[in-house]
Amino acid sequence: xxxTRYCQTVNTNGRSRASLLRFIRQLMHIxxxxxxxxxxxxxxxxxxxxxxxxxxxxxxxxYYKLLPQFRYLVWVGEDLIAHMGIEHRVITIAGIPARxxxxxxxxxxxxxxxxxxxxxxxxxxxxxxxxxxxDFLMLFADDPRLYTKNGYHRVANLCRWMMxxxxxxxxxxxxxxxxxxxxxxxxxxxxxxxxVDLLGYLF
Ligand SMILES: CC(C)(COP(=O)(O)OP(=O)(O)OC[C@H]1O[C@@H](n2cnc3c(N)ncnc32)[C@H](O)[C@@H]1OP(=O)(O)O)[C@@H](O)C(=O)NCCC(=O)NCCS
Numbered sequence: 001x002x003x004t005r006y007c008q009t010v011n012t013n014g015r016s017r018a019s020l021l022r023f024i025r026q027l028m029h030i031x032x033x034x035x036x037x038x039x040x041x042x043x044x045x046x047x048x049x050x051x052x053x054x055x056x057x058x059x060x061x062x063y064y065k066l067l068p069q070f071r072y073l074v075w076v077g078e079d080l081i082a083h084m085g086i087e088h089r090v091i092t093i094a095g096i097p098a099r100x101x102x103x104x105x106x107x108x109x110x111x112x113x114x115x116x117x118x119x120x121x122x123x124x125x126x127x128x129x130x131x132x133x134x135d136f137l138m139l140f141a142d143d144p145r146l147y148t149k150n151g152y153h154r155v156a157n158l159c160r161w162m163m164x165x166x167x168x169x170x171x172x173x174x175x176x177x178x179x180x181x182x183x184x185x186x187x188x189x190x191x192x193x194x195x196v197d198l199l200g201y202l203f
Contacts, residue, residue, distance in 0.1 A: 019116050028117070029075045030124065036116070042073070045080040053107035065164050065201050068104050072121050082108040084121045087203045091138075094194025099187075101129050102203045104137040105158050106146075122150045126186055135187035140180045140202065152182040155191060161198040171203070 021187030038046075040118035046062040058064065075081065101123065108117045129137055141147060144154060156178035163170040183191055 004026060006079075020100050022114065024076065024112070028081075030120070031073045031075065032070060032124075032128075033073060034070050038062075038071070042080070046071075046073070046083055049080055049083055049107060049109060052109070054105070064105065065203070068203075072124065073120070074108075074117060076112075079109075081112045082117050084118075084122065085127070085203075086125060087200075089200060091199050092195075092197045094192045096189075096192065098135040098189055099133060100136045100138045101125055101134050103137060104203045106139075116162050118146055119150060122146075126184070133187070135185070135189040137184040137186060137192065139182050140177060141182060142180055144182060145181050147184075150184070152184045154178060155181055155183050155196075157181070157194060157196040159196045159202070161202040162200055164201045182194055 043062040047057075047060070050057045050062065050064075051059060063085070069088045070086050072082075072084040072086070073080060074083070084106040085104035087100075087104055089100055089102060090097050091100055092098070103122075106118055106121065107168075126137060128134075135144075139147065139150070139152070144152070156176055158174060159177050159181065160172060160174045163173045185191055
């Protein structure tokens with residue numbers, strides 16, 4: 001998978017916050033990496049960032065329930081400063097299949113927040129999805145602000161999913177997720193009312 005390097009104009013004389021942000025962005029390296037290629041050393045860094053970002057994150061692994069298919073990792077030098085996991089899946093909406101990218105565990109290290117790094121990652125996955133035949137981007141978030149700003153909206157469909165906890169399948173859940181489920185249409189298929197079958201675990 002590809003590596004991309006952020007290149008923006010840097011005002012080396014500037015001491016303002018804006019020029020500092022531009023400088024950081026020039027140092028930033030966004031990596032898109034397939035899960036199976038991530039070495040243990042990097043899984044440890046991912047775990048550390050996730051534990052710092054989410055209060056209830058498991059201490060010993062780099063995923064909450066199951067492995068994503070690929071991830072965006074943002075580096076400044078050897079420091080991992082942001083993360084987003086991606087689930088590539090077919091779901092059904094009112095019985096109609098749709099291809100989705102599910103966004104998982106998006107986080108930015110606290111000292112790098114409010115610099116549009118998460119927004120950049122959302123833009124990157126949208127570009128990739130648009131050129132890869134993806135119908136919808138989808139995520140579950142209690143706080144909608146970042147996503148609303150980036151064109152996502154909440155949906156209230158009844159959802160069906162495979163319940164997984166600590167590496168055990170517990171059954172099938174069915175519930176509306178109107179307080180956290182968000183989608184963004186990026187293909188020609190439009191979102192419909194009706195049951196959403198996630199055809200897998202709730203990411
Ligand atoms: C949410 C988060 C990824 C945003 O990263 P970021 O690079 O600072 O985001 P951007 O600079 O692109 O956008 C910032 C906007 O996101 C929104 N935002 C802030 N915290 C947020 C949160 N926890 N959830 C959703 N949106 C949030 C605000 O509108 C913010 O605007 P502001 O800086 O003017 O207040 C980052 O705050 C974070 O890692 N938080 C901890 C982990 C988390 O809650 N992740 C979301 C899981 S769904």
